[in-house]
Amino acid sequence: MKALVTVMPKTGVLDPQGKAIGHALAGLGFAGVGEVRAGKVIELELAETDPAKARAAAEEMARKLLANTVIESFSVSLA
Amino acid sequence: MKAAIILFPGINRERDMALALARVTGRKPQMLWHRDTALPAGLDLVVLPGGFSYGDYLRCGAMAAQSPIMQAVKAHAARGGHVLGVCNGFQMLTEAGLLPGALLRNASLRFLSMDCQMKVERADTAFTNRFQRGQVFRATMAHGDGNYFADDATLDRLEGEGLVALRYATPQGEVTAAANRNGSARSIAGVLSPNLRVLGLMPHPENQVDPLIDGTDGLPLFESLAENFAAA
Numbered sequence A: 001m002k003a004l005v006t007v008m009p010k011t012g013v014l015d016p017q018g019k020a021i022g023h024a025l026a027g028l029g030f031a032g033v034g035e036v037r038a039g040k041v042i043e044l045e046l047a048e049t050d051p052a053k054a055r056a057a058a059e060e061m062a063r064k065l066l067a068n069t070v071i072e073s074f075s076v077s078l079a
Numbered sequence B: 001m002k003a004a005i006i007l008f009p010g011i012n013r014e015r016d017m018a019l020a021l022a023r024v025t026g027r028k029p030q031m032l033w034h035r036d037t038a039l040p041a042g043l044d045l046v047v048l049p050g051g052f053s054y055g056d057y058l059r060c061g062a063m064a065a066q067s068p069i070m071q072a073v074k075a076h077a078a079r080g081g082h083v084l085g086v087c088n089g090f091q092m093l094t095e096a097g098l099l100p101g102a103l104l105r106n107a108s109l110r111f112l113s114m115d116c117q118m119k120v121e122r123a124d125t126a127f128t129n130r131f132q133r134g135q136v137f138r139a140t141m142a143h144g145d146g147n148y149f150a151d152d153a154t155l156d157r158l159e160g161e162g163l164v165a166l167r168y169a170t171p172q173g174e175v176t177a178a179a180n181r182n183g184s185a186r187s188i189a190g191v192l193s194p195n196l197r198v199l200g201l202m203p204h205p206e207n208q209v210d211p212l213i214d215g216t217d218g219l220p221l222f223e224s225l226a227e228n229f230a231a232a
Helices: A016-027 A051-066 B014-025 B068-078 B088-095 B152-160 B219-228
Strands: A002-009 A040-045 A072-078 B003-007 B030-033 B045-048 B082-086 B102-104 B112-120 B136-143 B147-149 B164-168 B188-192 B198-201
Touching: A002 A051, A040 A051, A051 A072, B003 B014, B014 B045, B014 B219, B045 B068, B045 B088, B068 B082, B082 B088, B088 B102, B088 B198, B112 B188, B147 B188, B152 B188, B164 B198
Parallel strands: B003 B030, B003 B045, B045 B082, B082 B198
Antiparallel strands: A002 A040, A002 A072, B102 B147, B112 B136, B112 B164, B164 B188, B188 B198
């Protein structure tokens, strides 16, 4: 089972990378783009076959390592 | 003073740190490997040096914070032992939960390799005794992720409890936005643990310890430590 952990800068945490991407998009002529925020996705191949357990395991991994919850929030989706 | 420096793959400032420590203690610090699981007995100071441990993978200091030796470093801190983290070492301390907050990408998005000035906010710690409160000293910064962040409640607590050790300032000691090159919250350059025995800072005081090489602005920090542990 695959788990996708999406890690994003928390609301209120400065995201200069997202800002720079936003500026670059405006420079390319893309209009109507509001705030841009950049995060990362971590794909995990899990041996676990039970979705609830797989999700719980991925969330535990995110809390302990994949995300720094001082500055980042995370969400887990299974595939 | 019995000091040890922890070596991680990808760090590059351990030799300067060793020279700075040897200069004030007259003996070389021990070098320990990240895979070691115990610290030598009777250690006074553990130093986490600067560099780019594990290639800054995932987040700066995140991998180092999970390495085997860090359990021993945490136990050392829990026993009231002293820990100094500089640059990447500061990032490791926040990732390991030994200091609050986190270091974000510099607000300018640029890697900053330049001198900065820091104002001493606490001169009554083992790290800063040889400075005067309010004294400004020069150090070199060399980091891409030195933008100190913590939520407002944490920042208020740090200020209320006097745990801000150092702030970016002008040479005259004014804390201004222009002097805060990496965009750190409240211009914070260095943070202390509640027992004042863990210090993390982004700039490199070990760069300025030799009169022949760029002056001795950073030397008081190491002299403070040596003095504090003179009997040891």
